[in-house]
Amino acid sequence: MHARRFLRLLAAPLWAASALRLACNTAWIEHTPQAYTFKNTYKGDTPGVLVSGGAASLSDASIDLAANAETQGLKQYATHRNYRLIYVIVEVSYRLVARRDAGVARLADLRGKRIGTASGSSAEVFVRQLLSTAGLAHADYTLVSGGVCMRAPCAAGSFPAMLRDRKIDAFGIWEPAVELGVQAVGEAEAVLFQNASVYREIYSLYSTVEKLRDPPTRKKIVEFVRALNQTLDLFRNEPDKVYAAVGQTVGVDVPVLKDVWADHKWGPGSLGPDLLDYLVVEDEYLAKTDKRAGISRADLAKFIDTSVYDEALALKG
Numbered sequence: 678m679h680a681r682r683f684l685r686l687l688a689a690p691l692w693a694a695s696a697l698r699l700a701c702n703t704a705w706i707e708h709t710p711q712a713y714t715f716k717n718t719y720k721g722d723t724p725g726v727l728v729s730g731g732a733a734s735l736s737d738a739s740i741d742l743a744a745n746a747e748t749q750g751l752k753q754y755a756t757h758r759n760y761r762l763i764y765v766i767v768e769v770s771y772r773l774v775a776r777r778d779a780g781v782a783r784l785a786d787l788r789g790k791r792i793g794t795a796s797g798s799s800a801e802v803f804v805r806q807l808l809s810t811a812g813l814a815h816a817d818y819t820l821v822s823g824g825v826c827m828r829a830p831c832a833a834g835s836f837p838a839m840l841r842d843r844k845i846d847a848f849g850i851w852e853p854a855v856e857l858g859v860q861a862v863g864e865a866e867a868v869l870f871q872n873a874s875v876y877r878e879i880y881s882l883y884s885t886v887e888k889l890r891d892p893p894t895r896k897k898i899v900e901f902v903r904a905l906n907q908t909l910d911l912f913r914n915e916p917d918k919v920y921a922a923v924g925q926t927v928g929v930d931v932p933v934l935k936d937v938w939a940d941h942k943w944g945p946g947s948l949g950p951d952l953l954d955y956l957v958v959e960d961e962y963l964a965k966t967d968k969r970a971g972i973s974r975a976d977l978a979k980f981i982d983t984s985v986y987d988e989a990l991a992l993k994g
């Protein structure tokens with residue numbers, strides 16, 4: 678009797694400890710495939726747990742996986758060479774919206790303007806890289822911080838409201854805030870800029886060498902990648918089946934979600950030489966702005982680990 682009770686007590690924490698734990702920012706559209714996967718397609722022995730965080734959370738040994746933009750992945754890899762990028766969940770072509778009546782018709786017209794973005798984020802990389810293609814240096818414009826907005830009416834300090842109130846002339850950030858910015862000023866007034874070859878967010882899945890080396894954890898991660906890949910097939914090919922769930926998870930109205938869906942190229946994204954080339958270019962930029970040494974191409978090649986996806990491909994069923 679006592680022994681049985683003891684076993685039962687013992688079983689609970691062990692069960693909890695073996696759950697796969699994934700950290701990501703649970704506010705954004707990019708996190709919804711992970712939430713959907715844990716709820717619907719992942720068939721591990723124990724349900725997975727989604728926690729709020731990102732690539733930086735991998736320094737916590739209780740976290741097995743993280744999802745984040747490649748920008749945060751690279752910033753972390755610079756000081757944590759045991760982190761690995763194992764799967765590309767979604768590539769998002771960010772957009773920058775400007776007010777026509779601020780005198781903006783071309784990118785070069787953003788000289789001297791006030792431009793909203795999130796400092797230190799993938800969106801800042803996007804804004805700066807995009808403007809540099811028009812010959813604008815950092816000193817040629819002013820970056821302004823603000824909040825994002827997921828659903829109208831947008832709060833006073835959020836980018837769409839700031840654009841409407843002329844506190845900024847333009848802003849660049851992830852969706853649906855840009856779409857809500859277009860709606861806030863009206864389509865005729867909005868000028869949009871986007872260039873996926875200059876910058877796109879490569880929102881990826883990460884783990885660590887230690888987690889991937891541990892057989893039971895690795896098995897769960899492979900199963901998760903397989904299930905995530907099934908989810909993304911739905912996101913890409915049958916979005917009508919997921920719009921409602923995605924909208925509800927992040928508080929975005931379905932018509933707005935449909936407007937921005939095409940800017941999201943749902944995975945599996947390439948883990949090939951094109952990804953490495955892209956990371957090399959972005960790391961050169963980040964090394965300069967973060968005032969650190971760049972990561973060599975050989976070390977960036979080690980950051981990308983294709984073996985989990987290859988094992989997921991070999992799984993039956």
Ligand SMILES: *[C@@H]1O[C@H](CO)[C@@H](O)[C@H](O)[C@H]1NC(C)=O
Binds near residue numbers: 874
């Ligand atoms: C995107 O940027 C590249 C590199 O600067 C340029 O060659 C290309 O014309 C741009 N595309 C658009 C649609 O502006």
Ligand SMILES: *[C@@H]1O[C@H](CO)[C@@H](O)[C@H](O)[C@H]1NC(C)=O
Binds near residue numbers: 902989991
């Ligand atoms: C992922 O999905 C694509 C099609 O959407 C498929 O071609 C590929 O085999 C899948 N990979 C895995 C690991 O299941």
